[in-house]
Amino acid sequence: MWIHDTLTRKTVELVPREPGRIAMYVCGVTPYASAHIGHARTAVVYDLLRRYLRYAGYAVTYVSNYTDIDDKIIQRAQDQGIAPLDLSARYIGEYLEDMASLNVLPPDITPRVSESIQDIIDLIGRIIANAYAYVSSDGVYFAVRKFSRYGRLSGRSVDEMRSGARVEVNEAKEDPLDFALWKFAKPGDISWDSPWGKGRPGWHIECSAMSLRHLGAGFDIHGGGEDLIFPHHENEIAQSEAALEGQQFVRYWMHSGMVNMGAEKMSKSLGNVMTVHELLEQYPGQVIRLYLLQTSYEKPLKFSISGFGQAFTNYERMAEFEAFLQGSTQASNADADVEFEKLCSGFLSEFDSSLADNLNTSRALASVHEFMTRVRYTASERALAGSETARALETFRSALWVLGLDQTSDYMTRKSSLLAKKQDALTVVATEVGAAVGDRDSVSSLLDG
RNA sequence: GGCGGCAUAGCCAAGUGGUAAGGCAAGGGUCUGCAAAACCCUCAUACCCCGGUUCGAAUCCGGGUGCUGCCUCCA
Numbered sequence: 001m002w003i004h005d006t007l008t009r010k011t012v013e014l015v016p017r018e019p020g021r022i023a024m025y026v027c028g029v030t031p032y033a034s035a036h037i038g039h040a041r042t043a044v045v046y047d048l049l050r051r052y053l054r055y056a057g058y059a060v061t062y063v064s065n066y067t068d069i070d071d072k073i074i075q076r077a078q079d080q081g082i083a084p085l086d087l088s089a090r091y092i093g094e095y096l097e098d099m100a101s102l103n104v105l106p107p108d109i110t111p112r113v114s115e116s117i118q119d120i121i122d123l124i125g126r127i128i129a130n131a132y133a134y135v136s137s138d139g140v141y142f143a144v145r146k147f148s149r150y151g152r153l154s155g156r157s158v159d160e161m162r163s164g165a166r167v168e169v170n171e172a173k174e175d176p177l178d179f180a181l182w183k184f185a186k187p188g189d190i191s192w193d194s195p196w197g198k199g200r201p202g203w204h205i206e207c208s209a210m211s212l213r214h215l216g217a218g219f220d221i222h223g224g225g226e227d228l229i230f231p232h233h234e235n236e237i238a239q240s241e242a243a244l245e246g247q248q249f250v251r252y253w254m255h256s257g258m259v260n261m262g263a264e265k266m267s268k269s270l271g272n273v274m275t276v277h278e279l280l281e282q283y284p285g286q287v288i289r290l291y292l293l294q295t296s297y298e299k300p301l302k303f304s305i306s307g308f309g310q311a312f313t314n315y316e317r318m319a320e321f322e323a324f325l326q327g328s329t330q331a332s333n334a335d336a337d338v339e340f341e342k343l344c345s346g347f348l349s350e351f352d353s354s355l356a357d358n359l360n361t362s363r364a365l366a367s368v369h370e371f372m373t374r375v376r377y378t379a380s381e382r383a384l385a386g387s388e389t390a391r392a393l394e395t396f397r398s399a400l401w402v403l404g405l406d407q408t409s410d411y412m413t414r415k416s417s418l419l420a421k422k423q424d425a426l427t428v429v430a431t432e433v434g435a436a437v438g439d440r441d442s443v444s445s446l447l448d449g
Numbered sequence: 450g451g452c453g454g455c456a457u458a459g460c461c462a463a464g465u466g467g468u469a470a471g472g473c474a475a476g477g478g479u480c481u482g483c484a485a486a487a488c489c490c491u492c493a494u495a496c497c498c499c500g501g502u503u504c505g506a507a508u509c510c511g512g513g514u515g516c517u518g519c520c521u522c523c524a
Contacts, residue, residue, distance in 0.1 A: 029524070042524040072522075154519075160451050161520065203522085225524030226454095232523085256524070257454095263516070267523060294461065294472080299454090300517070306460060310473045317472095320486075354463095362463045366471035373488090380480095380488045 001056060001356045003221075004298060006229060006253040007153050011358055016220050017251060022058045024050065025211040025250075027224035027232065028110070030067040031091030032076050034275040035098050037288070037303065038259040038266045042225045044289055045256040045297040045359070047104040047404055049223070052355045055402045063214045064107040065207060066092055068114050069200055074190065084190050085114055098276040101285035103404045111210040113201060117192045120201045120209040123243055124181045124194075132242035133181055135196050136172040140182040145175055147238040153253065154230035179235055181205045204235035208249070212240060217247045226255035226298075227265075257300045261436060266303065272436045274303060274429075282425035284418055286407050287312045293361045293403060305430050312422055314369075318400065319408040319415070321372045324379075325393040334385040340378065344395040347371040351399050361403070368399060 004011045016022050026046045029039055050062045067073075068088035077084040096106075113120075124140055127133040133142050144150050144158060151157050158177060180202035185191030191198040201209075211219065217240075224233065233253065240249035258265045261272040279288055291311035295301045347367055354363035375392050378384065384392075400406040411418065 027524075030522090036524085039524050045524095070522090154452080156452055156520075227519070227523055230452095230519060231521090258518070258524075260517080265518070265523090269522070296463085302461095304461075306473080310461060313474095314472065324487085360463075362461095362472095363470075366463070369471055376487060377489090 001053070002358055003252060003254055004358050006233075006255050009155075012252070014220070014252065016058070017218050020058060022053050022060045022221065023215040023219035024053075024060065024062050024221040024223065025207070025215055025219060026062070026064045026107075026222075027207055027228055028064040028066050029091075029095060030070050030072065031088045031095055032070075032073045033091065033268055034277050035095050036259075036266060036268070036273045036275050037279060037292075038225070039095075040098065040102055040276045040288065041259050041292050041297075041301065042223075042256045043099055043104045044102060044292045044404070046223050048293065048297075048355075048361070048402070049221075049254075049359060050105070050107075051402050051404060052359065055398070056352070056356070061109070061215065062107040063109045063111065063211060065210050066110060066112045067203070067206060068092065068112045069190065070113075070203060088112075088114075094277070098280070101280050102276070102289050103285060103407055105404075109214050111214065113206045113210075116206065116210050116213065117201070119213045120205055121182075121192075121194050123209045123212065123239070124196075124205060126243040127181065127239055130242055130245060132239070134174065136174075138172045139180045139184050139199060139202070140196050141173055141178040142181055142235070142239050142242070143174065144177040144179070144238065147242055149241070150238050151234065153234045153237055156230070179204060179231065181239065204232055205239060207232070208236050208240040208243075211236075212244075212249075217244050217249065218251060220250075221252050221254055222250040223254040223256070226257060229255055256297045257295075260300050260302045261433070262302075265300075274432065274436060278432060279308075279429070282421065282429050283308055283312065284315070284411055284414070286405055286411055287315045290315050290403075290405055293405075294365065296362060297359055303433070305426055305433065308429065309422075309426055312425075314365075315405070315411065316419070317372065318368070318405065319411045321376070322393070322396060322400075322408045323412050325375075325389050325396065328379070328384060328389050334387075336385055336387040336391060340384075340388050341391065343371070343374055343378070344391050348395055348399065351402075355402065364399075364403070368396075368403075371396065371399075 001014045002011050003014050024046070026042070029035060046064070050060050053060045066088065069084060073088050074084050077087040080087065124133065127142065128135070128140070132146050133140055151161070161177060182194060182196060182199050182205070183202055184197050184199040189200070191200055211222065222233070237249055241247070260266060261274065264270060264272060266272055266274065276288070287308065288311075291308050292301070294307070294311065347370070350367045351364050354360045354367060357363075397406060400408065
């Protein structure tokens with residue numbers, strides 16, 4: 001398989017650390033609010049990667065974390081008068097439900113920051129021992145300028161960043177670029193003991209600690225949304241390799257594109273968010289998933305109502321096609337035609353090579369459509385043999401499994417009610433988008449088509 | 450201000466040197482008691498603009514224009 005590596009900016013062949021095995025880590029969510037369609041995109045993309053790798057014969061270990069302790073969680077919990085870990089646990093539960101609805105398989109390991117404190121402390125200790133970090137008045141900081149490769153992933157130099165815009169002024173730092181590994185607790189804050197004082201981890205260190213803990217140095221793929229390239233992943237590389245003394249942290253870096261609402265990136269701070277939960281009220285999870293897979297994973301995806309309509313129609317076609325195959329397995333006892341077998345195997349090989357090419361889902365989906373059309377055409381010309389429909393069904397289902405679009409029977413079961421909602425859904429979501437964006441021109445552009 | 454990305458039909462979208470995949474929508478047809486589904490046909494002399502390289506460019510180079518991401522928490 002070939003993947004686009006952010007660090008080298010090239011599409012390269014994936015050569016695993018250990019033959020036949022892939023170790024991958026993807027930055028998960030900070031559960032302080034409901035997940036939106038952007039979070040869903042990232043989860044679906046890496047779920048697809050994981051499914052494809054498994055399909056291609058690799059033994060995959062997939063780790064994805066929960067940042068269940070951070071400033072926003074603490075703030076929100078305080079506002080609501082509950083414990084921070086209770087708040088994050090609640091949103092983790094919601095997230096799991098949302099992901100299940102999108103047919104995202106649970107990662108093999110889902111570490112939480114609150115359960116990884118010792119690993120984090122150990123890692124910080126190694127970084128300090130290697131003289132890449134220092135203890136200050138309000139925490140432990142990583143000394144960015146001591147790490148010469150800093151900036152390679154995001155393609156910027158430390159000097160550019162300094163001359164650049166606003167860098168937080170903090171007297172406790174030796175250099176404005178330095179970032180916190182450990183933040184000392186204020187009285188009353190949730191905290192853990194450490195050799196440097198009571199406190200909690202900084203944001204970046206957790207992912208280094210958890211990925212290294214579960215996958216070891218030099219694991220294969222580290223992924224996340226592209227907005228994490230800087231500073232999060234840049235910092236991860238710096239602190240990890242500062243601790244690893246020359247060993248490589250990660251072999252390949254992958255980043256998925258953002259979901260935009262209108263022209264802008266969807267984000268909680270901009271308030272232009274469409275949550276997975278809201279969408280699930282209107283669309284089947286499988287339709288949402290198909291919508292997300294219609295675009296290459298690296299490109300920005302502009303949220304579009306008409307796009308959901310198209311995905312709905314397309315998923316309908318897939319589900320109907322599978323039902324058709326299932327309904328006609330007893331068609332005849334004739335032997336399978338050679339050409340028909342070629343049709344099936346040819347489809348699978350095209351499908352496979354499309355996904356092997358940096359997860360080209362657009363092309364993979366084009367093959368799926370072509371396959372459906374050809375099988376249907378054959379069926380309109382002559383009766384299919386039972387062995388042929390069985391073969392076509394097996395072929396089709398294996399492709400849908402890789403895409404995570406295999407919950408067709410569930411779709412068909414609820415078909416009539418879903419279709420009744422289809423038109424209505426477009427209107428309802430358009431209204432919600434209007435509220436989210438608050439601009440008529442943007443809304444109409446989202447409705448185009 | 451610094452560093453990136455993108456620009457393909459009404460809409461979504463693939464395609465990194467060899468003459469424009471696929472889907473949605475639309476129009477026409479076959480089938481059908483009607484409808485739906487299914488099947489067939491049509492639908493970009495053309496890839497933001499201007500130059501250049503080449504036998505040949507959506508694809509490479511230069512210059513524009515437009516949109517956008519990161520530089521702050523972020524998927």
